[in-house]
Amino acid sequence: MSAARPLPRLEPDNRFFWTSGEDGKLRFLQCSDCKTFIHPPRPICFNCLSENVAPAVVPGTGVVDTFTINHQKWSPNMEVPFIIARVAIDGAPGVILTTNIIDCPVDAVEFGDKVVVSFEQQDDVFLPLFKKVI
Amino acid sequence: MALPEAYITGIGQSKIGQKTTRHPLLLTTDAIREALDDSGLTLADIDGISTYPGKMSGYLGFSPVGCEDLIDALRLNIRWFNGSGEISSQLGAVAVAAHAVRAGAARHVICFRTVYESAAMSRPQDYPMNRAPRVEGMSQWTAPFNATSAVTWVAQYAMRHVKKYGMKREQLAQIALTDRKNAMLNPRALVREPLSLEQYMEARMIAEPMCLFDCDRFSDASTVLIVSAGDALGDVKCTPVRIAATAYQSDGRHSWDQPEVMASYPTGAELWKYTDYTAKDVDTVQLYDGFAFLTITWLEALGFCGIGEGGQFIEGGHRIALDGELPLNTFGGQIGAGRLHGFGFAHEAVVQLRSQGGERQIKGNPKVAVAASGGGPLATALLLARD
Ligand SMILES: [Zn+2]
Numbered sequence: 001m002s003a004a005r006p007l008p009r010l011e012p013d014n015r016f017f018w019t020s021g022e023d024g025k026l027r028f029l030q031c032s033d034c035k036t037f038i039h040p041p042r043p044i045c046f047n048c049l050s051e052n053v054a055p056a057v058v059p060g061t062g063v064v065d066t067f068t069i070n071h072q073k074w075s076p077n078m079e080v081p082f083i084i085a086r087v088a089i090d091g092a093p094g095v096i097l098t099t100n101i102i103d104c105p106v107d108a109v110e111f112g113d114k115v116v117v118s119f120e121q122q123d124d125v126f127l128p129l130f131k132k133v134i
Numbered sequence: 135m136a137l138p139e140a141y142i143t144g145i146g147q148s149k150i151g152q153k154t155t156r157h158p159l160l161l162t163t164d165a166i167r168e169a170l171d172d173s174g175l176t177l178a179d180i181d182g183i184s185t186y187p188g189k190m191s192g193y194l195g196f197s198p199v200g201c202e203d204l205i206d207a208l209r210l211n212i213r214w215f216n217g218s219g220e221i222s223s224q225l226g227a228v229a230v231a232a233h234a235v236r237a238g239a240a241r242h243v244i245c246f247r248t249v250y251e252s253a254a255m256s257r258p259q260d261y262p263m264n265r266a267p268r269v270e271g272m273s274q275w276t277a278p279f280n281a282t283s284a285v286t287w288v289a290q291y292a293m294r295h296v297k298k299y300g301m302k303r304e305q306l307a308q309i310a311l312t313d314r315k316n317a318m319l320n321p322r323a324l325v326r327e328p329l330s331l332e333q334y335m336e337a338r339m340i341a342e343p344m345c346l347f348d349c350d351r352f353s354d355a356s357t358v359l360i361v362s363a364g365d366a367l368g369d370v371k372c373t374p375v376r377i378a379a380t381a382y383q384s385d386g387r388h389s390w391d392q393p394e395v396m397a398s399y400p401t402g403a404e405l406w407k408y409t410d411y412t413a414k415d416v417d418t419v420q421l422y423d424g425f426a427f428l429t430i431t432w433l434e435a436l437g438f439c440g441i442g443e444g445g446q447f448i449e450g451g452h453r454i455a456l457d458g459e460l461p462l463n464t465f466g467g468q469i470g471a472g473r474l475h476g477f478g479f480a481h482e483a484v485v486q487l488r489s490q491g492g493e494r495q496i497k498g499n500p501k502v503a504v505a506a507s508g509g510g511p512l513a514t515a516l517l518l519a520r521d
Binding site: 005006007008009010011014039040066067068069070071072074078082084085086094095096097098099100111125127129 | 340392
């Protein structure tokens with residue numbers, strides 16, 4: 001996957017998330033009052049309606065919830081096959097991240113695999129990709 | 135005072151083509167003309183318009199015609215209209231038209247969906263995609279991981295069925311095989327060549343477990359349904375089909391990747407709350423198949439089988455065949471007839487309930503059908519009945 005990825009437009013709501021990897025840490029928005037995690041980020045907590053929400057560091061590990069092996073080249077220079085997975089984020093109950101599982105053969109991924117974040121920087125964006133925990 | 139019922143009183147469809155040169159507004163008026171002829175109504179009777187998702191100037195292939203174009207081109211005198219993309223899915227445009235006529239906001243509503251994706255791709259100079267340099271909104275959570283196509287999102291739900299419930303490719307194949315078989319009996323269908331299980335099994339994978347034949351094909355077409363108020367049926371000459379129930383139910387997450395299950399599941403369960411009919415009464419189902427696995431989710435969601443049992447339910451294809459106990463996508467679905475984007479399912483339900491299916495007509499005087507559209511956070515179910 002050497003081809004350039006479509007990158008997110010950085011806005012006030014999402015900038016902390018997409019630049020979080022600059023110090024190697026993964027962050028999600030959390031309600032400072034009831035500790036509920038809110039993803040995608042919104043300026044209000046759905047659980048207690050508090051507006052006191054702020055990015056919080058999570059351990060950076062997770063569990064593969066489901067995945068697909070993508071074979072189709074969606075752009076001319078895309079290297080295939082590769083894994084697209086949903087990862088359930090440790091320390092942030094209920095939060096799922098769509099991501100890629102990298103640095104392993106595509107047939108080596110299973111539901112329940114433990115994975116750890118590995119940031120890939122493109123321009124000003126730090127993409128939270130994941131690797132298997134061996 | 136009880137509200138009047140809502141009925142589908144006319145259906146129409148343009149030619150379904152690829153690399154079409156006919157203007158997309160004219161595809162739309164082709165379908166409108168056929169629907170008016172069918173219903174016996176004239177343009178002067180039409181006082182409502184509803185479409186999905188409205189004209190998309192930056193992506194004209196996806197939606198080249200909106201309410202505004204149509205109202206002015208035909209000088210329609212409109213009391214109510216809707217052209218919203220933020221709605222429960224394609225057939226949401228029909229559901230809200232039913233609500234509108236029941237509430238008295240309109241008497242006869244033209245509901246339409248016009249697609250021009252093949253034409254636009256073949257003539258990008260005329261139909262450029264306005265691509266922003268960066269992604270935003272919901273797609274920021276998928277596109278940066280090269281999960282740009284919805285097939286990669288659907289595939290992850292399908293993989294759960296493979297891993298948790300043992301769904302096999304031979305089972306999933308029955309959606310495409312059934313669609314393609316039925317399409318051969320539909321003179322308007324886009325793909326009218328047979329597909330064998332062997333061909334299916336050898337097809338290249340797109341996003342596992344979904345292969346090439348699990349995906350619909352871009353087409354150019356317009357489909358129209360006229361929705362009328364029950365107290366306005368005196369104007370209508372055809373056999374009306376009652377919209378016996380409509381449903382959309384969210385689980386609180388409007389997202390492709392956060393929910394545990396797609397919105398089709400709560401929506402399918404919700405549908406039966408508004409009717410005395412049950413799943414056992416249904417004579418035919420026309421269920422969204424933009425990607426084949428979505429059809430399996432609808433079969434489970436509507437209660438025709440248990441959650442996780444969809445693969446077994448369609449195994450061998452007999453049950454969902456034209457002469458089976460639950461004929462599915464009798465016009466060929468989007469995989470066989472072309473990517474009509476949701477409206478084709480309601481159109482075909484009406485064809486079958488009026489016994490106008492010709493070679494593909496199911497037997498046994500069908501009276502009740504379900505048409506459903508959508509995947510992920512999008513879901514609309516319609517229960518249609520000929521009283
Ligand atoms: Zn809170």
